[in-house]
Amino acid sequence: MSKLDEKLQQLYQQSKTEHPMPQQLKQQLLQLTSKPKAKNWKSLWPAMQGLAASVALIWLAQQLWWQPAYYQIVLQSDTTYHQVQLHSLAKNETLPEQTAYQQRYQQYQHARQQLDHSNSLVGQLRFADQQWQIEVCDQLLVKIDQQLALELQQDQPWLAGQWVELKTGQQGQILAVQSGKQPLHCSS
Amino acid sequence: MLLSWLIRRDTEPESDPLSLMQSYIQTDNPAYLALLINCYGDDLYHFLLKQTDPALAADLSQQSWLKVMEQKQQFAGHSSFKTWLFAIGRNLLLDEFRKQKRWLYEVNEELVAEDTSPDQLLEQQQNELQLQQLLLRLPLLQRETLLLQLEGFSLQQIAQITAAEPETVKSRLRYARQVLAKQFGGHDE
Numbered sequence: 001m002s003k004l005d006e007k008l009q010q011l012y013q014q015s016k017t018e019h020p021m022p023q024q025l026k027q028q029l030l031q032l033t034s035k036p037k038a039k040n041w042k043s044l045w046p047a048m049q050g051l052a053a054s055v056a057l058i059w060l061a062q063q064l065w066w067q068p069a070y071y072q073i074v075l076q077s078d079t080t081y082h083q084v085q086l087h088s089l090a091k092n093e094t095l096p097e098q099t100a101y102q103q104r105y106q107q108y109q110h111a112r113q114q115l116d117h118s119n120s121l122v123g124q125l126r127f128a129d130q131q132w133q134i135e136v137c138d139q140l141l142v143k144i145d146q147q148l149a150l151e152l153q154q155d156q157p158w159l160a161g162q163w164v165e166l167k168t169g170q171q172g173q174i175l176a177v178q179s180g181k182q183p184l185h186c187s188s
Numbered sequence: 189m190l191l192s193w194l195i196r197r198d199t200e201p202e203s204d205p206l207s208l209m210q211s212y213i214q215t216d217n218p219a220y221l222a223l224l225i226n227c228y229g230d231d232l233y234h235f236l237l238k239q240t241d242p243a244l245a246a247d248l249s250q251q252s253w254l255k256v257m258e259q260k261q262q263f264a265g266h267s268s269f270k271t272w273l274f275a276i277g278r279n280l281l282l283d284e285f286r287k288q289k290r291w292l293y294e295v296n297e298e299l300v301a302e303d304t305s306p307d308q309l310l311e312q313q314q315n316e317l318q319l320q321q322l323l324l325r326l327p328l329l330q331r332e333t334l335l336l337q338l339e340g341f342s343l344q345q346i347a348q349i350t351a352a353e354p355e356t357v358k359s360r361l362r363y364a365r366q367v368l369a370k371q372f373g374g375h376d377e
Contacts, residue, residue: 003372007372009338020230020234021232025249030225032254033221033222
């Protein structure tokens, strides 16, 4: 080793001794290392998948079991219309859950079968007395309760004054409310 | 007896830096990193301090260790832990210099001590020239190369840290020594 190397090395070691890392910085670093770190998202992925699956299952169960079980049509007397129907979804909490599920599934299957053979009426939508109604000329007024109206509007929201085609099943229950055209005339 | 041996093995700190780092990667146990900080914290800080001011050296030291924590999976073990650590610190320093436009290829006269008349210089030499003043006479790349050599890194390791060819490292060291030899009055024997 040359004299220059010796000198440099001596000065370098002296400098290192005189300038260690500040104690405060070392303490900060040591504290940082001991802090619990945020979980890596990758490691949380299986848990997130499990959570998503649970939420989906709960939602499905809610759809199947906690929805109202019965479709109800109440006929009302009215001086203006030939007939007034009040369509609603009625809860039946006395039924066991399994029965409610089976019934809802049967309703679904039944509705699918009936859709092709459904009756069709054209009427105008209106919103009165906090309730959606469909006026079919002066022959029929169909009142739809809030819960059923919400379900029927899942695909497309209704507009008051809109002409719609009312698809009804064999028992008269509403299967669907679709956009329709104004009829040329109302038969009296 | 077997149990006590197992317990002792489990709690005994690893002494080899490479093993310490590998254990840290595998277990995420901060105790291993704390040992590494105790081993190399002063070395890295001093390397940075010799090229900048104390506040920035402290800041860059902290950033370097944070990068070690964040990027520990990138440590492949192809180089020593210290080489990897210094490469991180060096890159952070260069980033800072680029930000501050302090990229020095030539001697920066502003950083050289102002009172450097021949008489005063001679006096300083006689009174043990401070390393900092000597180093400030070197361009950045020569300075860092020399510092790394004084820190004990081999040519190959310096080449890894500075992302340069070994021949380039040799060349930088040669020029650095020539400049310093003049300062010492031709004592490079």
